[in-house]
Amino acid sequence: MKNLVIIPTYNEKENIERMVHKVFSLNRDFHLLIVDDGSPDGTAAIVKGLQEKYAGKLHIEEREGKLGLGTAYLHGFRWGLAKGYEYLFEMDADFSHNPDDLERLLDACEKGADLSVGSRYVKGGKVANWDRKRLLLSFFASFYVRMILWIGIRDTTAGFKCYNRRVLEAINFDKVTYKGYAFQICMKYAALQKGFKITEVPITFIDREFGTSKMSTSIFKEAIFGVWKMRFTKF
Numbered sequence: 001m002k003n004l005v006i007i008p009t010y011n012e013k014e015n016i017e018r019m020v021h022k023v024f025s026l027n028r029d030f031h032l033l034i035v036d037d038g039s040p041d042g043t044a045a046i047v048k049g050l051q052e053k054y055a056g057k058l059h060i061e062e063r064e065g066k067l068g069l070g071t072a073y074l075h076g077f078r079w080g081l082a083k084g085y086e087y088l089f090e091m092d093a094d095f096s097h098n099p100d101d102l103e104r105l106l107d108a109c110e111k112g113a114d115l116s117v118g119s120r121y122v123k124g125g126k127v128a129n130w131d132r133k134r135l136l137l138s139f140f141a142s143f144y145v146r147m148i149l150w151i152g153i154r155d156t157t158a159g160f161k162c163y164n165r166r167v168l169e170a171i172n173f174d175k176v177t178y179k180g181y182a183f184q185i186c187m188k189y190a191a192l193q194k195g196f197k198i199t200e201v202p203i204t205f206i207d208r209e210f211g212t213s214k215m216s217t218s219i220f221k222e223a224i225f226g227v228w229k230m231r232f233t234k235f
Helices: 016-024 041-051 067-082 098-108 133-150 165-170 181-193 217-231
Strands: 001-007 031-036 056-063 087-090 115-119 126-128 160-165 199-202 204-206
Touching: 001 016, 001 041, 001 067, 016 031, 016 041, 016 098, 031 041, 031 087, 041 056, 056 067, 067 087, 067 098, 067 165, 067 181, 087 098, 087 165, 098 160, 098 199, 115 181, 126 133, 133 217, 160 165, 181 199, 181 217
Parallel strands: 001 031, 001 087, 031 056, 115 199, 126 204
Antiparallel strands: 087 160, 115 160
């Protein structure tokens, strides 16, 4: 099997079962790894209850405590690389990323991209049900990152991605110390440092309907100041 979708979870009981069924209903064949940070709402138990139905395709790694999005993805990358997957995906559990777009991200990598990014800010991409203030904040955050890191990616904080395994094998994970939006920026910047080709695929981002956002002031600050550290780091 070559395709692994990695979904970090913390208190996603309202979304996770529906997401699992949706991913396995797609025309292309995907495996799914849930990295759960000790969700007190029983998210992990729901996943385990589905493993018999999707034997050999649905996997779960449980961690103790809320350790952060970035560390969850790194955990998933190491797991997936060790298992021999060729393409590894990042995706949220809350349906802000449309699972149908997994196939489009995979197509982009199979056609030559080393890393494909589901982008809100290229032609054809958009954001649904955000107010004007949030939309402007996100747009100018990407502009800020582009100016500091000198990168041509429109959606620098995007978290819906497909990696060819060779990208992840080339990056020194020990230097990727960020947990939130800064992690998403860092992985793109590291891939560009290594000379890999990044393609942005237009998507529609839809804010979550169920559950609560994990955004915090500390995550925002990490991104604002972290990009300056990234600029002088070799990955």
